Amino acid sequence: MSERVTKNVWPVVPILLALLTTTLLVLLVGADAGVTYQALFDGAFGTSDRTFSTLAFWVPLMLCATGLLITFTAGLWNIGVEGQMIMGAIASSWVALKVAAVYPDIPGWAIIPLELLLAAGAGALWAALAAVLKVRGGVHEIFGGVALNNLAIITTNYLISGPWQPPEGGSFRGTVPFPEHALLPLLGNTRFSPLSAVLALALLLLIGLALRGTFWGLKLKALGNNLRSAFLLGISSEREAIMAMMLGGALAGLAGSVRVLSWFDSLRQSISGGIGFLAILIVLLAGLRPVWTLLIALIFSALLNGGTIVQLRTQLHSSLSGIIQGLLVLFVLLFGDYRRVFRPKQTLAEELQHE
Amino acid sequence: MNDAQIIRLLASVIAQSAPLMLAVTGETITERAGVINLSLDGTMLLAAMSGFVVALKSSEALATRGIDGDLLPVLIGFGSAALIGATAALLVAWGSIRLKQDQVAIGFVLTLLLADIANFLGQNYTRMPGPSVKHLPIPFLRDIPIIGPIFFEHDLLIYLTFVIVGFSWWWMYRTQPGLRMRGVGERPESAFVRGVKVNQIRYAYTAIGGALVGLAGAAYSLDIKLGWSDNHILGIGWIALAIVIFGGWRPVRGALGAVLYGVTKTLATQLQQSFPEVPVVLFNTLQWLLMLGVLLLVGSNAIKRLVDIAPKPLQRPLARALRVAPPQALGQAFLED
Numbered sequence: 001m002s003e004r005v006t007k008n009v010w011p012v013v014p015i016l017l018a019l020l021t022t023t024l025l026v027l028l029v030g031a032d033a034g035v036t037y038q039a040l041f042d043g044a045f046g047t048s049d050r051t052f053s054t055l056a057f058w059v060p061l062m063l064c065a066t067g068l069l070i071t072f073t074a075g076l077w078n079i080g081v082e083g084q085m086i087m088g089a090i091a092s093s094w095v096a097l098k099v100a101a102v103y104p105d106i107p108g109w110a111i112i113p114l115e116l117l118l119a120a121g122a123g124a125l126w127a128a129l130a131a132v133l134k135v136r137g138g139v140h141e142i143f144g145g146v147a148l149n150n151l152a153i154i155t156t157n158y159l160i161s162g163p164w165q166p167p168e169g170g171s172f173r174g175t176v177p178f179p180e181h182a183l184l185p186l187l188g189n190t191r192f193s194p195l196s197a198v199l200a201l202a203l204l205l206l207i208g209l210a211l212r213g214t215f216w217g218l219k220l221k222a223l224g225n226n227l228r229s230a231f232l233l234g235i236s237s238e239r240e241a242i243m244a245m246m247l248g249g250a251l252a253g254l255a256g257s258v259r260v261l262s263w264f265d266s267l268r269q270s271i272s273g274g275i276g277f278l279a280i281l282i283v284l285l286a287g288l289r290p291v292w293t294l295l296i297a298l299i300f301s302a303l304l305n306g307g308t309i310v311q312l313r314t315q316l317h318s319s320l321s322g323i324i325q326g327l328l329v330l331f332v333l334l335f336g337d338y339r340r341v342f343r344p345k346q347t348l349a350e351e352l353q354h355e
Numbered sequence: 356m357n358d359a360q361i362i363r364l365l366a367s368v369i370a371q372s373a374p375l376m377l378a379v380t381g382e383t384i385t386e387r388a389g390v391i392n393l394s395l396d397g398t399m400l401l402a403a404m405s406g407f408v409v410a411l412k413s414s415e416a417l418a419t420r421g422i423d424g425d426l427l428p429v430l431i432g433f434g435s436a437a438l439i440g441a442t443a444a445l446l447v448a449w450g451s452i453r454l455k456q457d458q459v460a461i462g463f464v465l466t467l468l469l470a471d472i473a474n475f476l477g478q479n480y481t482r483m484p485g486p487s488v489k490h491l492p493i494p495f496l497r498d499i500p501i502i503g504p505i506f507f508e509h510d511l512l513i514y515l516t517f518v519i520v521g522f523s524w525w526w527m528y529r530t531q532p533g534l535r536m537r538g539v540g541e542r543p544e545s546a547f548v549r550g551v552k553v554n555q556i557r558y559a560y561t562a563i564g565g566a567l568v569g570l571a572g573a574a575y576s577l578d579i580k581l582g583w584s585d586n587h588i589l590g591i592g593w594i595a596l597a598i599v600i601f602g603g604w605r606p607v608r609g610a611l612g613a614v615l616y617g618v619t620k621t622l623a624t625q626l627q628q629s630f631p632e633v634p635v636v637l638f639n640t641l642q643w644l645l646m647l648g649v650l651l652l653v654g655s656n657a658i659k660r661l662v663d664i665a666p667k668p669l670q671r672p673l674a675r676a677l678r679v680a681p682p683q684a685l686g687q688a689f690l691e692d
Binding site: 323333 | 463
């Protein structure tokens with residue numbers, strides 16, 4: 001096979017490998033692979049209602065991914081994105097329950113910006129905690145993030161089983177539904193909020209351009225590539241790292257807000273639904289390219305939506321979509337670059353050193 | 356609380372800490388050779404699931420051939436778990452050494468992926484009874500007052516865990532191959548110049564460490580937290596990774612860290628029973644606050660300050676004992692040319 005053919009055909013290989021492995025796993029639990037894939041496909045792309053619920057997954061996913069573009073550029077592993085999302089959701093819920101519901105005269109055009117703003121602030125603060133733990137306390141952001149994620153989950157559980165428990169009591173699933181005017185305006189009968197999609201797209205565009213074309217973007221890149229060049233450029237790496245984490249956290253907070261104000265209508269036990277972690281996979285797969293991030297997020301949202309239909313129709317565990325997504329990212333990471341797979345070790349080493 | 360109760364509590368702390376000890380020892384070995392296997396949380400879940408399900412299936416299969424008893428099925432279960440652990444770890448090492456990819460990235464993807472696979476494949480086996488490790492007190496030793504009931508009233512797995520911790524300490528610090536292994540993790544270039552096959556050694560220790568992590572997963576589902584349920588032991592892998600750091604990448608200190616975790620957990624449960632009016636969540640936060648606390652302790656210069664205020668003659672030994680430094684080449688691929 002000539003080099004050019006290999007280069008063009010190769011990207012299909014990781015995808016095929018991922019599908020093959022998934023099929024094997026489906027067969028292993030004794031399910032019908034044809035029926036399963038049919039359900040997955042129908043769920044992902046079937047009716048227009050489902051397309052809109054794919055888009056409803058896509059918005060928070062995109063917001064988180066945009067934030068991660070910033071932190072990954074700065075060389076930071078913001079695993080805490082899930083917790084930042086949850087904190088944003090809690091902040092929005094507070095506005096909805098304690099302001100909008102108590103003072104019903106305040107109009108929606110004042111409530112909704114307040115909800116979004118506080119969510120961004122809460123996410124930023126939760127991220128700042130992880131950042132300060134890193135630069136001042138020497139706690140790697142991965143571990144700080146994992147601990148803070150769990151603390152955020154416990155906080156949610158505490159709120160919905162304690163102070164914010166619905167009056168009928170009993171249920172450990174969520175708060176009372178928020179008042180109508182505290183929710184994002186939805187499209188028809190769907191859970192999709194066009195406003196949030198516009199916001200997500202605008203932020204992606206803004207941050208994508210800023211990372212590419214401004215001195216700030218250059219500084220973050222220097223920080224991410226190596227600390228020495230950042231130092232030579234005269235960048236205070238601590239401050240930049242904290243700022244990058246806070247910005248990423250603010251976007252994650254917005255994502256959490258969108259989850260409670262459009263997908264749900266109340267604060268729930270698992271409001272993040274793994275979206276933050278999924279966003280990390282997407283950015284890894286996209287290799288920090290904004291346009292690819294957008295496209296892959298769209299495909300992954302469709303898969304996520306498909307997974308719920310698979311569960312409804314075939315009673316298979318909903319983790320199936322997570323498996324396809326995880327395998328895709330794993331195989332692209334491992335085998336995505338065909339040069340690394342086939343070239344003899346020596347030449348590869350040389351090439352990498354020249355890069 | 357009377358003495359007998361306290362002794363029983365301590366014995367349960369030891370038993371509860373054993374799987375964590377195994378995982379910490381395994382990851383310590385892997386990281387000392389220079390490879391970060393971040394996939395622990397997912398690996399342990401998949402190993403726990405497969406350990407249980409394989410043991411269950413093989414006990415059914417053996418029973419039809421007239422072979423009863425839990426011993427053989429449990430052994431096969433542990434074998435499958437070790438295999439899964441080693442495979443996951445090797446995937447990280449291979450991706451890094453051969454394909455020059457980021458270890459943290461592969462490890463993180465595996466963390467999520469293997470957890471999903473565990474929940475998916477285990478979906479038909481939740482909350483089922485199955486084979487388990489048999490209780491096996493050690494004769495004579497169990498009769499020693501206090502020590503006997505705390506340490507020798509357990510099962511084979513738990514005794515073996517102690518042996519593994521001790522053996523890995525001895526291997527790392529008292530043998531030639533152990534020295535070579537540490538060299539590969541600290542200064543691969545120097546080791547290479549001296550004719551050590553750096554990457555070969557890294558593969559070997561990554562696999563061994565991964566196998567121990569796999570055993571740790573099955574130690575839950577077949578011994579300490581019997582059976583399988585969705586996300587059966589979610590979070591434990593991260594705790595183990597943090598304890599490796601807290602233990603300063605040393606096996607014995609890591610094992611002590613695991614016991615410390617076990618003590619905190621038991622203490623929290625006890626306190627919860629004594630103070631039912633305090634919200635349960637407060638106790639749930641404890642382990643994560645503790646994780647942040649100990650990482651802060653070893654990460655910031657708190658230890659250095661502690662050493663500085665100690666009396667002069669004690670300063671050097673104290674600094675040596677408390678030193679926490681990662682292997683210098685941790686997480687970096689080594690190009691052998």
